[in-house]
Amino acid sequence: MTTVQVDTPGGSYPIHIGPGRLDHLAHSIPQDATAIAVVTNSTVAAHYAQRVQAALEQTGKRLMRIELPDGEAYKDWQTLNLIYDALLRNRLDRRAVLVALGGGVVGDICGFAAATYMRGIRFLQVPTTLLAQVDSSVGGKTAVNHPLGKNMIGAFYQPIGVEVDIDVLATLPQREVSAGLAEVIKYGLIIDADFFAWCEQNVAALRRLEPAALAHAIRRSCELKAQVVSQDERESGLRAILNFGHTFGHAIESGLGYGEWLHGEAVGCGMVQAAELSQACLGLDGASVERVRALVQAIGCPVQAPDLGTSRWIDLMQVDKKTEGGTLRFVLLPEIGRAVFQPAPEAALRAVLERAATHPA
Numbered sequence: 001m002t003t004v005q006v007d008t009p010g011g012s013y014p015i016h017i018g019p020g021r022l023d024h025l026a027h028s029i030p031q032d033a034t035a036i037a038v039v040t041n042s043t044v045a046a047h048y049a050q051r052v053q054a055a056l057e058q059t060g061k062r063l064m065r066i067e068l069p070d071g072e073a074y075k076d077w078q079t080l081n082l083i084y085d086a087l088l089r090n091r092l093d094r095r096a097v098l099v100a101l102g103g104g105v106v107g108d109i110c111g112f113a114a115a116t117y118m119r120g121i122r123f124l125q126v127p128t129t130l131l132a133q134v135d136s137s138v139g140g141k142t143a144v145n146h147p148l149g150k151n152m153i154g155a156f157y158q159p160i161g162v163e164v165d166i167d168v169l170a171t172l173p174q175r176e177v178s179a180g181l182a183e184v185i186k187y188g189l190i191i192d193a194d195f196f197a198w199c200e201q202n203v204a205a206l207r208r209l210e211p212a213a214l215a216h217a218i219r220r221s222c223e224l225k226a227q228v229v230s231q232d233e234r235e236s237g238l239r240a241i242l243n244f245g246h247t248f249g250h251a252i253e254s255g256l257g258y259g260e261w262l263h264g265e266a267v268g269c270g271m272v273q274a275a276e277l278s279q280a281c282l283g284l285d286g287a288s289v290e291r292v293r294a295l296v297q298a299i300g301c302p303v304q305a306p307d308l309g310t311s312r313w314i315d316l317m318q319v320d321k322k323t324e325g326g327t328l329r330f331v332l333l334p335e336i337g338r339a340v341f342q343p344a345p346e347a348a349l350r351a352v353l354e355r356a357a358t359h360p361a
């Protein structure tokens with residue numbers, strides 16, 4: 001087992017990474033907890049809920065399960081209410097602990113429920129997708145979607161710990177593995193050129209979930225994310241680089257309807273678009289743009305953006321938390337391994353968006 005530490009003003013906690021972590025969850029529950037509610041979805045529950053509940057029974061605490069419907073389309077206010085309803089009906093108090101067992105959808109929604117129930121109760125992240133293990137379980141962004149924009153209703157709220165069990169990825173569909181790898185290569189692009197090159201060399205092993213490659217990718221991703229959020233928990237500056245590819249990606253997700261493209265697929269494609277915009281705005285060299293495109297394709301994510309129509313693209317992108325005073329701002333790459341955050345000239349942006357129309361998916 002390896003441990004990566006996250007230290008923010010909102011909370012300090014360990015990320016434990018290793019095989020078999022599901023069986024050791026009892027150690028992560030505080031002694032003074034009055035009850036534990038495992039928040040999960042129907043798919044993950046079928047695989048892992050019994051095992052997790054057996055592990056948590058070792059605490060001797062009152063235990064309940066809240067099972068949500070599965071899918072990005074359910075990351076909304078109605079589903080959030082199912083959690084509040086269950087917590088209130090069962091009279092869980094302020095010393096109850098929520099356990100988010102699932103991918104990023106369960107983690108984000110459970111985290112927001114924890115942030116808001118009785119003005120805040122503790123929660124533990126137990127991520128079960130690659131994407132959640134390398135990204136969403138770390139750093140305390142919690143949210144639900146709004147029909148008009150992705151993650152628009154949420155809070156910064158840190159978990160008390162993250163338990164990453166690498167073994168659970170064995171049941172993950174291949175398409176979800178590809179989506180998770182998009183966020184892995186993101187770290188290389190924004191902050192660690194050597195890690196990007198390592199991903200290029202190990203892409204086949206990663207897609208096959210070879211344990212050594214997988215363990216390295218998860219640990220390095222968590223280290224890099226922990227470094228960034230420990231310096232800027234609330235995205236007042238530096239943290240925005242973690243949003244590389246997301247201005248385009250979130251527009252794809254909300255424009256096509258949540259769940260049509262997976263988050264990681266939309267981010268993968270969005271990173272190719274952001275690399276093209278970096279070429280136009282900052283002179284990122286053509287060979288680097290092609291490296292981005294080639295690796296996104298090699299992990300199994302789409303590289304051709306959908307044709308949403310240029311003005312609709314721009315409308316959708318306006319609903320972005322990085323927009324200020326109506327001005328869109330982008331995370332761009334002067335070179336692989338380094339990111340900056342700035343507005344982009346409209347002509348350059350339109351040229352990138354028009355490629356979605358000229359090369360239909």
Ligand SMILES: NC(=O)c1ccc[n+]([C@@H]2O[C@H](COP(=O)([O-])OP(=O)(O)OC[C@H]3O[C@@H](n4cnc5c(N)ncnc54)[C@H](O)[C@@H]3O)[C@@H](O)[C@H]2O)c1
Nearest residue numbers: 043103104105106128129131132135136141168171172263
């Ligand atoms: N908070 C953050 O910092 C952050 C970062 C990245 C993404 N996100 C959010 O995370 C969400 C995407 O998360 P995701 O990619 O994990 O999707 P997801 O949560 O929808 O999970 C993907 C699918 O895999 C299933 N699944 C989960 N674990 C499984 C397992 N071990 N075996 C078999 N099936 C399993 C799920 O039931 C689901 O059908 C998006 O809503 C995105 O906005 C948040």
Ligand SMILES: O=C(O)C(=O)C[C@@H](O)[C@H](O)[C@H](O)COP(=O)(O)O
Nearest residue numbers: 135139141150151239242243246321
């Ligand atoms: O942790 C962050 O900061 C990120 O931006 C990570 C992203 O991968 C993630 O998708 C996040 O939820 C996007 O945040 P948002 O503020 O654009 O909703």
Ligand SMILES: [Zn+2]
Nearest residue numbers: 183246263267
């Ligand atoms: Zn993301």
